[in-house]
Amino acid sequence: MSVASDQMEESVEHKQHVVNHNHTAHHLKQYFFPTEHVPRLSASDPLASQLIAEEKPVVLTDTNLCDTALKWDLDYLAQHMGSERYMVFLSNNHKFKYYDEAKIKQYKTNFVPPTRRVDLTFPEFVKKLREWKPGDERVYLQQGLNNTVGQAIVMDFLQFNWQWLNMQQKNNNWGPLTSNLLLVGMEGNVTPVHYDEQQNFFSQLVGYKRCILFAPEHYERLYPYPVYHPHDRQSQVDFDDPDMEKFPGLKHLQGMEAVVGPGDVLYIPMYWWHQIESLPHLGNTVSVNFWYKVRNSNNNLP
Numbered sequence: 001m002s003v004a005s006d007q008m009e010e011s012v013e014h015k016q017h018v019v020n021h022n023h024t025a026h027h028l029k030q031y032f033f034p035t036e037h038v039p040r041l042s043a044s045d046p047l048a049s050q051l052i053a054e055e056k057p058v059v060l061t062d063t064n065l066c067d068t069a070l071k072w073d074l075d076y077l078a079q080h081m082g083s084e085r086y087m088v089f090l091s092n093n094h095k096f097k098y099y100d101e102a103k104i105k106q107y108k109t110n111f112v113p114p115t116r117r118v119d120l121t122f123p124e125f126v127k128k129l130r131e132w133k134p135g136d137e138r139v140y141l142q143q144g145l146n147n148t149v150g151q152a153i154v155m156d157f158l159q160f161n162w163q164w165l166n167m168q169q170k171n172n173n174w175g176p177l178t179s180n181l182l183l184v185g186m187e188g189n190v191t192p193v194h195y196d197e198q199q200n201f202f203s204q205l206v207g208y209k210r211c212i213l214f215a216p217e218h219y220e221r222l223y224p225y226p227v228y229h230p231h232d233r234q235s236q237v238d239f240d241d242p243d244m245e246k247f248p249g250l251k252h253l254q255g256m257e258a259v260v261g262p263g264d265v266l267y268i269p270m271y272w273w274h275q276i277e278s279l280p281h282l283g284n285t286v287s288v289n290f291w292y293k294v295r296n297s298n299n300n301l302p
Helices: 008-016 046-053 073-079 122-131 149-157 162-171 248-252
Strands: 035-037 059-060 085-091 115-121 140-144 173-186 190-192 199-206 208-213 255-260 265-268 273-278 285-294
Touching: 046 162, 073 122, 073 149, 085 122, 122 140, 162 173, 199 255, 208 265, 255 265, 273 285
Parallel strands: 035 255
Antiparallel strands: 059 265, 085 115, 085 140, 140 173, 173 285, 190 273, 199 265, 199 285, 208 255, 208 273
């Protein structure tokens, strides 16, 4: 990957700023590692295109990517998602740690999934979410946008800014769009640090999320599970209670972070570690992922 010139770096410094959501500032948890802010740029800024080409995170402010979905609050989705059942994860705490069901049988040691999965209609999910009280299982809907959703959702989806997306795909020589994942969660939900093997445009529709990112070179410092483990691609580190003796490399960890709100699109490069947090006390969150395979990539894990 190329290195930006001094002039470009000065441009990033000049243009980037913390998202000025004053009402979110005091809700951000402080962790044990330093972070810098992800650049926040107009999608038309040449520097934004350069950062994407160099596989570096950037928050894009005016893609108009999902403008027709900015109305996708709980009431709208409950009315228009249809009567199908969708994938909902339940957790006894605020963390929703991914696990590969296919690897559970291969794993020799007894593995207890940290969450459980149920299939609910969207109104059932909303009822469970709105009636939640401390001590109840927390809920998180994660469902691919496909032909099972209602017609109104399909029409909104078709009006996304596909011209801009297709241009990004072409300019960066990405492979096909593999999935669009709809994420609907409670305030305070956390998807712990992990990495994906695809490029991701993360579009925030409702509410506010914080994303903490680490470059691929921090791979060893994040102590991933073995590839045969159900938590493959996840970090063994508990960010809420890090064991610095067991994981001494943590003291060298340095990250980036961004807070995204309605209309923002965060580019999460392939192999970049990231933790996603629905900010507490600010209501439910709705997001959509756009995941792309990579046709030709020289970016390999360290």
